[in-house]
Amino acid sequence: MKTLAQTFLTKEEQEKLTACVREVEKKTSGEIVPVIASSSYDYPRAAHLGGLLLGILVAVCVTMLLDREDMWTFLALFLGGYVLFSRLLNALPDLKQPFISRREMREEVEEAALTSFYLNGLHRTRDLTGVIIYVSVYERAVQILADKGINDKVDPAVWDDVVAEVTAGIKAGNPGEALCLGVKRCGEMITKHFPIKPDDEDELPNLIIEGEAH
Structure with missing residues:
Protein backbone atom coordinates (compact mmCIF):
# COMPACT_ATOMS: atom_id res chain seq x y z
CA MET A 1 0.00 0.00 0.00
CA ASP A 42 2.69 10.29 14.48
CA TYR A 43 1.09 12.37 17.29
CA PRO A 44 0.57 9.63 19.91
CA ARG A 45 -0.76 12.17 22.42
CA ALA A 46 -3.67 12.92 20.08
CA ALA A 47 -4.71 9.25 20.13
CA HIS A 48 -4.63 9.21 23.93
CA LEU A 49 -6.51 12.51 24.21
CA GLY A 50 -9.11 11.46 21.66
CA GLY A 51 -9.55 8.07 23.33
CA LEU A 52 -9.94 9.75 26.70
CA LEU A 53 -12.54 12.30 25.59
CA LEU A 54 -14.53 9.91 23.42
CA GLY A 55 -14.36 7.22 26.09
CA ILE A 56 -15.83 9.59 28.66
CA LEU A 57 -18.54 10.73 26.25
CA VAL A 58 -19.59 7.17 25.42
CA ALA A 59 -19.51 6.12 29.07
CA VAL A 60 -21.73 9.03 30.10
CA CYS A 61 -24.22 8.46 27.28
CA VAL A 62 -24.49 4.69 27.79
CA THR A 63 -24.84 4.91 31.58
CA MET A 64 -27.65 7.43 31.12
CA LEU A 65 -29.38 5.21 28.55
CA LEU A 66 -29.07 2.20 30.83
CA ASP A 67 -30.11 4.27 33.82
CA ARG A 68 -27.07 2.99 35.67
CA GLU A 69 -25.30 5.52 37.85
CA ASP A 70 -22.84 3.33 39.73
CA MET A 71 -19.12 4.07 39.37
CA TRP A 72 -18.13 0.57 38.26
CA THR A 73 -20.42 0.58 35.22
CA PHE A 74 -19.12 3.99 34.20
CA LEU A 75 -15.50 2.94 34.73
CA ALA A 76 -15.89 -0.25 32.69
CA LEU A 77 -17.54 1.61 29.82
CA PHE A 78 -14.94 4.36 29.94
CA LEU A 79 -11.97 1.97 29.86
CA GLY A 80 -13.49 -0.04 27.03
CA GLY A 81 -14.22 3.14 25.09
CA TYR A 82 -10.76 4.53 25.71
CA VAL A 83 -9.02 1.39 24.41
CA LEU A 84 -11.32 1.16 21.40
CA PHE A 85 -11.08 4.80 20.33
CA SER A 86 -7.35 5.23 20.96
CA ARG A 87 -6.67 2.17 18.78
CA LEU A 88 -9.08 3.43 16.14
CA LEU A 89 -7.37 6.82 16.05
CA ASN A 90 -3.97 5.17 15.67
CA ALA A 91 -5.30 3.00 12.84
CA LEU A 92 -6.95 5.96 11.07
CA PRO A 93 -4.62 8.94 11.51
CA ASP A 94 -6.97 11.41 9.80
CA LEU A 95 -9.30 11.06 12.80
CA LYS A 96 -6.55 12.41 15.06
CA GLN A 97 -6.54 15.86 13.51
CA PRO A 98 -9.30 17.39 15.69
CA PHE A 99 -7.14 16.52 18.71
CA ILE A 100 -3.95 18.15 17.38
CA SER A 101 -3.37 21.89 17.72
Whole structure:
Protein backbone atom coordinates (compact mmCIF):
# COMPACT_ATOMS: atom_id res chain seq x y z
CA MET A 1 0.00 0.00 0.00
CA LYS A 2 1.41 3.38 -1.02
CA THR A 3 2.01 6.10 1.53
CA LEU A 4 0.66 9.65 1.47
CA ALA A 5 4.02 10.84 0.18
CA GLN A 6 4.02 8.33 -2.66
CA THR A 7 0.55 9.31 -3.86
CA PHE A 8 0.93 13.07 -3.39
CA LEU A 9 2.27 13.57 -6.92
CA THR A 10 1.39 11.59 -10.00
CA LYS A 11 4.22 10.01 -11.99
CA GLU A 12 3.86 12.75 -14.59
CA GLU A 13 4.00 15.47 -11.92
CA GLN A 14 7.12 13.90 -10.43
CA GLU A 15 8.83 13.90 -13.82
CA LYS A 16 7.84 17.52 -14.52
CA LEU A 17 9.04 18.65 -11.10
CA THR A 18 12.37 16.88 -11.52
CA ALA A 19 12.80 18.51 -14.93
CA CYS A 20 11.90 21.87 -13.41
CA VAL A 21 14.62 21.52 -10.77
CA ARG A 22 17.19 20.55 -13.40
CA GLU A 23 16.25 23.56 -15.53
CA VAL A 24 16.50 26.01 -12.62
CA GLU A 25 19.83 24.56 -11.50
CA LYS A 26 21.30 25.28 -14.95
CA LYS A 27 21.42 28.93 -13.85
CA THR A 28 22.59 28.61 -10.25
CA SER A 29 25.14 26.75 -8.16
CA GLY A 30 22.43 26.35 -5.52
CA GLU A 31 20.94 22.91 -4.90
CA ILE A 32 17.15 22.96 -4.61
CA VAL A 33 15.58 19.75 -3.32
CA PRO A 34 11.82 19.23 -2.95
CA VAL A 35 11.16 16.62 -0.26
CA ILE A 36 7.74 14.99 0.13
CA ALA A 37 6.99 13.38 3.50
CA SER A 38 3.83 11.54 4.50
CA SER A 39 3.82 13.21 7.92
CA SER A 40 6.20 14.92 10.30
CA TYR A 41 5.12 13.01 13.42
CA ASP A 42 2.69 10.29 14.48
CA TYR A 43 1.09 12.37 17.29
CA PRO A 44 0.57 9.63 19.91
CA ARG A 45 -0.76 12.17 22.42
CA ALA A 46 -3.67 12.92 20.08
CA ALA A 47 -4.71 9.25 20.13
CA HIS A 48 -4.63 9.21 23.93
CA LEU A 49 -6.51 12.51 24.21
CA GLY A 50 -9.11 11.46 21.66
CA GLY A 51 -9.55 8.07 23.33
CA LEU A 52 -9.94 9.75 26.70
CA LEU A 53 -12.54 12.30 25.59
CA LEU A 54 -14.53 9.91 23.42
CA GLY A 55 -14.36 7.22 26.09
CA ILE A 56 -15.83 9.59 28.66
CA LEU A 57 -18.54 10.73 26.25
CA VAL A 58 -19.59 7.17 25.42
CA ALA A 59 -19.51 6.12 29.07
CA VAL A 60 -21.73 9.03 30.10
CA CYS A 61 -24.22 8.46 27.28
CA VAL A 62 -24.49 4.69 27.79
CA THR A 63 -24.84 4.91 31.58
CA MET A 64 -27.65 7.43 31.12
CA LEU A 65 -29.38 5.21 28.55
CA LEU A 66 -29.07 2.20 30.83
CA ASP A 67 -30.11 4.27 33.82
CA ARG A 68 -27.07 2.99 35.67
CA GLU A 69 -25.30 5.52 37.85
CA ASP A 70 -22.84 3.33 39.73
CA MET A 71 -19.12 4.07 39.37
CA TRP A 72 -18.13 0.57 38.26
CA THR A 73 -20.42 0.58 35.22
CA PHE A 74 -19.12 3.99 34.20
CA LEU A 75 -15.50 2.94 34.73
CA ALA A 76 -15.89 -0.25 32.69
CA LEU A 77 -17.54 1.61 29.82
CA PHE A 78 -14.94 4.36 29.94
CA LEU A 79 -11.97 1.97 29.86
CA GLY A 80 -13.49 -0.04 27.03
CA GLY A 81 -14.22 3.14 25.09
CA TYR A 82 -10.76 4.53 25.71
CA VAL A 83 -9.02 1.39 24.41
CA LEU A 84 -11.32 1.16 21.40
CA PHE A 85 -11.08 4.80 20.33
CA SER A 86 -7.35 5.23 20.96
CA ARG A 87 -6.67 2.17 18.78
CA LEU A 88 -9.08 3.43 16.14
CA LEU A 89 -7.37 6.82 16.05
CA ASN A 90 -3.97 5.17 15.67
CA ALA A 91 -5.30 3.00 12.84
CA LEU A 92 -6.95 5.96 11.07
CA PRO A 93 -4.62 8.94 11.51
CA ASP A 94 -6.97 11.41 9.80
CA LEU A 95 -9.30 11.06 12.80
CA LYS A 96 -6.55 12.41 15.06
CA GLN A 97 -6.54 15.86 13.51
CA PRO A 98 -9.30 17.39 15.69
CA PHE A 99 -7.14 16.52 18.71
CA ILE A 100 -3.95 18.15 17.38
CA SER A 101 -3.37 21.89 17.72
CA ARG A 102 -2.12 23.93 14.77
CA ARG A 103 0.80 25.03 16.92
CA GLU A 104 1.86 21.44 17.58
CA MET A 105 1.66 20.60 13.89
CA ARG A 106 3.69 23.67 12.96
CA GLU A 107 6.40 22.85 15.48
CA GLU A 108 6.61 19.22 14.35
CA VAL A 109 6.86 20.23 10.69
CA GLU A 110 9.63 22.72 11.47
CA GLU A 111 11.58 20.08 13.38
CA ALA A 112 11.03 17.41 10.72
CA ALA A 113 12.11 19.78 7.94
CA LEU A 114 15.35 20.55 9.78
CA THR A 115 15.96 16.84 10.39
CA SER A 116 15.31 16.05 6.72
CA PHE A 117 17.69 18.84 5.69
CA TYR A 118 20.55 17.10 7.46
CA LEU A 119 19.55 13.50 6.81
CA ASN A 120 19.39 14.17 3.07
CA GLY A 121 22.76 15.89 2.99
CA LEU A 122 21.69 19.42 2.11
CA HIS A 123 24.30 20.73 4.55
CA ARG A 124 27.13 19.06 2.63
CA THR A 125 27.11 20.96 -0.67
CA ARG A 126 30.40 22.48 -1.79
CA ASP A 127 29.36 26.10 -1.30
CA LEU A 128 26.75 25.55 1.45
CA THR A 129 23.97 26.38 -0.99
CA GLY A 130 21.37 23.69 -0.31
CA VAL A 131 17.67 24.63 -0.23
CA ILE A 132 14.98 22.22 0.91
CA ILE A 133 11.31 22.63 0.02
CA TYR A 134 9.78 20.28 2.54
CA VAL A 135 6.15 19.19 2.12
CA SER A 136 4.45 17.29 4.94
CA VAL A 137 1.29 15.87 3.41
CA TYR A 138 -0.61 14.92 6.57
CA GLU A 139 -0.22 18.38 8.08
CA ARG A 140 -0.79 20.08 4.69
CA ALA A 141 2.27 22.18 5.47
CA VAL A 142 5.31 23.48 3.60
CA GLN A 143 8.66 24.54 5.05
CA ILE A 144 11.66 26.03 3.22
CA LEU A 145 15.16 26.01 4.71
CA ALA A 146 18.44 27.18 3.19
CA ASP A 147 22.02 26.48 4.18
CA LYS A 148 24.43 29.01 5.68
CA GLY A 149 25.93 30.11 2.36
CA ILE A 150 22.53 31.32 1.17
CA ASN A 151 21.33 32.65 4.52
CA ASP A 152 24.43 34.88 4.69
CA LYS A 153 23.18 36.71 1.58
CA VAL A 154 19.42 36.10 1.44
CA ASP A 155 17.10 37.04 4.30
CA PRO A 156 15.46 33.77 5.48
CA ALA A 157 12.18 35.71 5.85
CA VAL A 158 11.83 35.87 2.05
CA TRP A 159 10.94 32.19 2.00
CA ASP A 160 7.64 32.95 3.76
CA ASP A 161 6.14 34.33 0.55
CA VAL A 162 7.26 31.27 -1.40
CA VAL A 163 5.78 28.98 1.26
CA ALA A 164 2.46 30.85 1.02
CA GLU A 165 2.39 30.51 -2.77
CA VAL A 166 3.24 26.81 -2.73
CA THR A 167 0.72 26.11 0.05
CA ALA A 168 -2.03 27.94 -1.85
CA GLY A 169 -1.31 25.95 -5.00
CA ILE A 170 -1.40 22.66 -3.12
CA LYS A 171 -4.72 23.57 -1.48
CA ALA A 172 -6.08 24.46 -4.91
CA GLY A 173 -5.33 20.91 -6.05
CA ASN A 174 -2.24 21.64 -8.16
CA PRO A 175 0.66 20.27 -6.10
CA GLY A 176 2.99 19.62 -9.02
CA GLU A 177 2.55 23.10 -10.50
CA ALA A 178 2.80 24.69 -7.06
CA LEU A 179 6.09 22.99 -6.26
CA CYS A 180 7.52 23.83 -9.66
CA LEU A 181 6.59 27.47 -9.06
CA GLY A 182 8.27 27.27 -5.66
CA VAL A 183 11.45 25.87 -7.21
CA LYS A 184 11.51 28.68 -9.79
CA ARG A 185 10.94 31.35 -7.14
CA CYS A 186 13.76 29.93 -5.01
CA GLY A 187 15.98 29.90 -8.08
CA GLU A 188 15.21 33.55 -8.81
CA MET A 189 16.19 34.53 -5.28
CA ILE A 190 19.53 32.75 -5.20
CA THR A 191 20.79 32.94 -8.80
CA LYS A 192 22.07 36.52 -8.55
CA HIS A 193 24.15 35.58 -5.50
CA PHE A 194 25.08 32.08 -6.65
CA PRO A 195 25.27 31.93 -10.46
CA ILE A 196 26.20 28.70 -12.16
CA LYS A 197 29.91 27.83 -12.15
CA PRO A 198 31.86 26.21 -15.02
CA ASP A 199 32.64 23.17 -12.87
CA ASP A 200 29.22 22.94 -11.24
CA GLU A 201 27.88 19.47 -10.45
CA ASP A 202 24.40 18.28 -9.55
CA GLU A 203 25.25 17.25 -5.99
CA LEU A 204 21.84 16.22 -4.68
CA PRO A 205 18.69 14.44 -5.89
CA ASN A 206 16.20 16.67 -7.70
CA LEU A 207 13.26 15.16 -5.83
CA ILE A 208 13.05 13.05 -2.70
CA ILE A 209 9.91 11.14 -1.77
CA GLU A 210 10.34 9.69 1.70
CA GLY A 211 9.94 5.94 1.72
CA GLU A 212 11.37 5.54 -1.77
CA ALA A 213 14.98 4.78 -2.66
CA HIS A 214 16.94 7.59 -4.25
